Amino acid sequence: MEGRPAEDAVLVERAQHGDTEAYGELVRRYQALATRTAYVITGRPAEAEDAAQDGFTKAYFALGRFRTGAPFRPWLLRIVANEAKNRRKAAGRRATVDLSVAEDRPSGDTALSPEEAALASERRTFVLGALGRLRQEDRLVIAYRYFMQLSEAEMALALGCARGTVKSRLSRALARLREIAGGEATTGD
């Protein structure tokens, strides 16, 4: 983790000086993160990938405005998130999204007993349903923290807010998630 910012900075500087292959390295490094960010907003894998590509393209042309020494990752995610939001807005789609694709993916929790695995799966379905009904801003702050493990400082940059407000925004988003989940719990079964 310590080496990454410096390496990003080197690649960014090379890209700023016209080395497109250096930018290619940055794309490969962050394509998973960028696509996940867009997916959390759009709820559609194909659209998320397209938004991520456009985000990377826009970020490339904005490299001249990138502040030397700033972390590249949250700067990029902010551009990608905006791209995904714009697409969703332009499409005029409903507020909820379907994130159920995350349910189908395998993970490393092989140590769980069949009963525990079944319970975990039930919880995922339950939380995913609630996440999909959450406001976009709340979903994004939760995703940055739990899906992408961004630090508070990175979250502040990616969300475009002061570092001091990240905690309160996350706390409010989790409270709303619990509220929705609570509502589902009482009406669900």
Place this chain on the structure above:
Amino acid sequence: MTERLEERDLERTLSDIGGRLDGPKRDLWPAVRARIAERRAQPWWSRLSFDRRTLAPIVATLAIILVAAFVLTPDLAARAAQVLGLPGVQIYRVPQTPTTRPTAAALTFAGQRVATAAEAGLIAGFTVRTPASLGDPSAIYVETAPVRVTIVYASVKGIPVSPQAGVSALVVEVKGTLETQVMAKAIGPGTTLDAVPLGDGVAYYLAGQPHQFFFRDSEGKTQPETLRLAGNTLLWTDGGVTYRLEAQVGLGEAVRIASSLR
């Protein structure tokens, strides 16, 4: 699920979901590279996203129409400066530019020579920044009436020595106001004036036929000894400081140099 999720379970479940979110199965770089190439082939204004920066070229275009349409009176010039957003700079459109002004050999720099940009900043009263892409300056001069910092790059690899300035690049920084014009330019029909987006604002690029350039003193009077011809020039303002880059480079390179201010 008939029970409310405990906070710990909720956080664990969220992390679990995060681990299951897949990235793209293929390498996105070839597709991104193709999009970059496609956008490069488009005119610069179509590359802008629809945010507040989109307004910059529109404002710039209006400003250029204003500049190009009139031989500016001082009043109009002040208004043009306001529209251009370049405090301290006055641009005149003239029917013809003389070609017999002194060139490189006669060019000298006024003011106190200092060793570093930081030292220049202390005297000038504002942060003096230098374009990182030009490397270390050969010399820095500070004048105080009016305040003006001149940064000289005698020889920069890849940038020819200008026949007008006698050096590869010159950067002038002033903290001008709309009322006190620190420098002025007279551009003839052979000089083009283009607006380009730079950062959150607009830069103005003068190219083609060399234009006339001169400084004004603290009372706004022309300093005739500074009158000379100037080559390709980029003008922009950032943080209340107006910058002037003179170098025989194309528009793209000039913008790149301007973007590297540190």
